[in-house]
Amino acid sequence: MGKSLQRFVFACLFLSLSVACNSPGEPEPPDCTGNSIAIVPTATRQTDPDLFSPPAPPDGGDGADYCPTPIPAETPAGEFPEQFVTTEVVNLSLDVAxxxxxxxxxxxxxxxxxxxxxxxxxxxxxxxxxxxxxxxxxxxxxxxxxxxxxxxxxxxxxxxxxxxxxxxxxxxxxxxxxxxxxxxxxxxxxxxxxxxxxxxxxxxxxxxxxxxxxxxxxxxxxxxxxxxxxxxxxxNPAVMPFYNEKELVLWGIPTGTYWFGIIMAAPYNGEIRVFRYLSWFNVWEQVAAFPIPPGEELTGPVGLDFLAVSAEEAWVYASWVSKRPFPEPPLPLYAQPIYEAANPLFPDQIANPDHIYEGLNAVRWRSQDTPFDAGLRQTVSISDPGGAITFEAWGLAEMAVDTSMTLQIGIDPTGGDNPDSPDVVWSAATAPTGFTQFSVSVPAQGSTATVFLRGTLNTADVPGTAVWDSVGIQNGSGANLDFEGPFVLQDSITVPEGWTAWYQDSGNTLPGGRDVYTVYAAWSDNGGSGWTGPEAVTANRDLSGGTTGAIRPDVTPVISMATEPPSASFFYIYEAGDPPPDTTFLRFGRPYLTICDLGTADCTDTPGAPLLPRNVVRPSYRLLAASDPFNPDRAILTWDSLQTDVTNKDVYTTYVVLR
The missing domain is CATH 2.120.10.10 (Neuraminidase)
Structure with missing residues (x-):
């Protein structure tokens, strides 16, 4: 690290560290792994800083090196050349409220x-x-x-x-x-x-x-x-002032004059509108409008940054977070029901005669308190591939009052075995309390087709039973359609011979869909007159491309000319983890960073890199960043983190520089 950065770290420490008390038996400085750092909420530093010299580096070095921001082990250092160096994290609030x-x-x-x-x-x-x-x-x-x-x-x-x-x-x-x-x-x-x-x-x-x-x-x-x-x-306006420091040539204003301007961004009528104000004329003009994509919603304010480089080059960045909710409604927590013969005494005696339409047996599946979406299927032979297939069955639903339960039958003329396939043609969903005939017809599409029996219970903590009997197929032939044959073991399920059980198991597996959070950015290199974008710069996706976690609403861009090439950095809170449904588990949010080449969407991998390890910061919700107006490659980061009661939050801050 060069002398200028040493001076910077010293200045930041002088500026940022809060007063604390000395204590005997102080621990040795931690090493760069951060394994021994444990900052707890509402706790001050253990030692007072020496304001006249930088602190000793880890492991008793010569003062030339400081711990960089940790990089995840799975990210090769060669793919992440820029790092932020920070001062110590300071708890500003120190209050249990x-x-x-x-x-x-x-x-x-x-x-x-x-x-x-x-x-x-x-x-x-x-x-x-x-x-x-x-x-x-x-x-x-x-x-x-x-x-x-x-x-x-x-x-x-x-x-x-x-x-x-x-x-x-x-x-x-x-x-x-x-x-x-x-x-x-x-x-x-x-x-x-x-x-x-x-x-x-x-x-x-x-x-x-x-x-x-x-x-x-x-x-x-x-x-x-x-x-x-x-x-x-x-x-919810967001604003960023700028000044005539570089004698900017904007809108015909004479150089060498005193004036200032404002970039303002605010959502309105499904789009983010950007305005520019120049005090020389005391006029506002709309310079850009970015529609929010259909199906997405803006989650927070727009983040802005402005950096004048020369008379002709002034960069403006606008960034925001959108959320695309998982499009399908959440399924009930379905589980496997109990499959069984309606007459367990078959063929010697009769039991449950109200669950038999004709003959001596039928099939049913039931649950005492767990919702289910389940049934039986069978692939049958088609006599005339050019004709129509008609599938009929008698069914009843036994349920408590005000229970959401339905029965259906279906045909997949292609012979597929997936009940969720769009090729399946289903009958209307009804819930007859007495035996009722269901019927559905489709044109044949080959020499085989698959028929489905279905029973769905959507209400928890109540019993429900689906009963089927006396199946008939026109233009086709199947096996054990009257359920008078033996019941056999299929894995751990007892089903009528010739039939295969199927059921949804969403109650024991995580839902397949996740809400998608995307960080967008748009930029201008001429002070806001012309704009490029918006482009997606990061999202809540892991390295495999799967959607996971969430991104909190605030994102702040910081423009830097100190890197090669120049860059735009985006600070935000990324919440890792996907809590199981109906639990009180929390995602772990902490400050993250995505770096893009200036004026491009060429960025580091999603969802970015954590600025601080888990043992330094507790779960966080909001991150604000502000550029240093006198040192534009530096910024202050401030965020709130949960206290140990997992309810109240403290406020933390640190000072960073991009090297």
Whole structure:
């Protein structure tokens, strides 16, 4: 690691580590495997950092190397050249109460993180030292943070439909500043939501907010005076300011002038619309619209990043997460029923005469408390392949009142043995309480066909029995159609000779379908004038291509020119694992990263790489990332993780650099 990165790691430690107490018998520094790291919720660091020199590297090295972010063993290092180096993970909240992460911001050697706890807004503020000042600011439902170039922290939040604003200079906490009401007499705010604050080139605040399906921007003029304008229809706006640092040539604005702009993205009417604002003209224009694919739904806000490279090159990235629910409704938890002869005393005596239509025997399957979708099938010979096949049977359903149970018969004229095949033609599903004849006819398609008897019980914890007797086939011949033959053992099931049992077993196996979560990205290389995409950059798929786990709603893009080639990194929470149905098991969510070559969808494998191992971070739900405005290749990562009660959450943060 070079000297500049050493200085960076030192600066990050100075900036990010919280105050803790020394204790005797402190453990030796862990090695790079992370096997001995165990950060528990609501616990401080075991040692105070030395603020005047970097910490000793693992295993007593010479100070030239630090532990990189762990790489999964199954991912060859040669296929993952970029890594993030992080400072230590810090627990900001240190409170057994629940914290819901809300916002984060980076200033010049300053950090701010906000969360909600029991209807109150808390802000943790660091001023370049190793201590975060955590204070309750006010009650509220949502909050946004932004630093000005003068290191003034701007806070906008919603409280009972009003939008409030505070500004705290470097030596103050926003809790010590009286709030201002964001309101213009022409645009009264009575139902404001999701405020987003940005700061212009002269360090004045602009607050964007949603009210009744419309988005407005309020500019702070002086004292309690605001100038509000309608922006667009939409909800849940995401904003990213940008400035004329590189004398950007956009929309004919003269170079060498002071101005700033805003990229805003918001969903509306089934698409994500992107707008650009330039203060030189005080005009908003829609620059892109990305339809949400049919069958998919947006799960959270849009993530944005902006990086000016030169007068002609300015990159903008927008990213979001969509969910495509598994299209088929979940099946009941079917299990194997009990197959048996209706008359177990056959042929010597008669039993259960109400379950026999004619003769001395019939077949039935039943369950006392477990749903089933089951039946019998037989492949029969067809006399006239050019004629029609008619299949008939007498059946009844014995069930409790208000039980969801049905009977059907079916024919597969192709001779297939899959009851779920689209080739099977089924009779109407009914539930007769007395013997009723079922009939179905289809044109023959060959010399064989398969006939099916079916009984389905969809209600749990109630008994149900399907009974069939006296089967007939026109234009075909089968075996043991009257069930007067012997019953034989098929595996562990007793069935009438000549017939084969089939049943659904979804109660003992995981469902075949999974909800698909996809991270999309769209980008512009000219400041938002023209766009490419959207392209899928990652999804909840494993290396084999199977769908597994889930991706949480928030995703943040970070543009970097430090890599070769330049890249766009996407931070999100990926939840591994698929809990069994009807259990309280949790997926294990933790921060993940996907890296793509800038301006392409050439990305690392899905679902990305974990930034931190399991023994460092507990199950997490929300991840926010904010680029350092003075060092664009660095970012602050903040996420919430479950405490040991598996209900409340703590807030954690770390500082990262892409090397």
């Amino acid at each position: 629940n914290q819901d992460l809300a916002a984060t911001a980076v200033g010049d050697d300053m950090l701010a993180v906000a969360w909600l706890s029991d209807g109150d807004i808390y802000v943790a503020l660091s001023r370049g030292g190793n201590h975060f000042q955590v204070r309750r600011v006010d009650s509220g439902n949502s909050v946004s943070l932004a630093f000005s170039r003068a290191n003034r922290l701007h806070v906008a939040y919603e409280q009972d439909g009003r939008i409030l604003y505070r500004a705290a200079d470097q030596g103050m906490h926003p809790a010590d500043v009286d709030p201002l009401i964001v309101e213009d007499a022409l645009y009264p705010v009575t139902n404001g939501r999701t405020p987003q604050v940005v700061v212009d080139e002269l360090n004045w605040a602009h607050v964007l907010y949603e009210q009744d399906g419309s988005i407005f921007k309020a500019k702070h003029l002086s004292n309690e005076t605001w100038l509000t304008q309608f922006v667009a229809y939409g909800a």
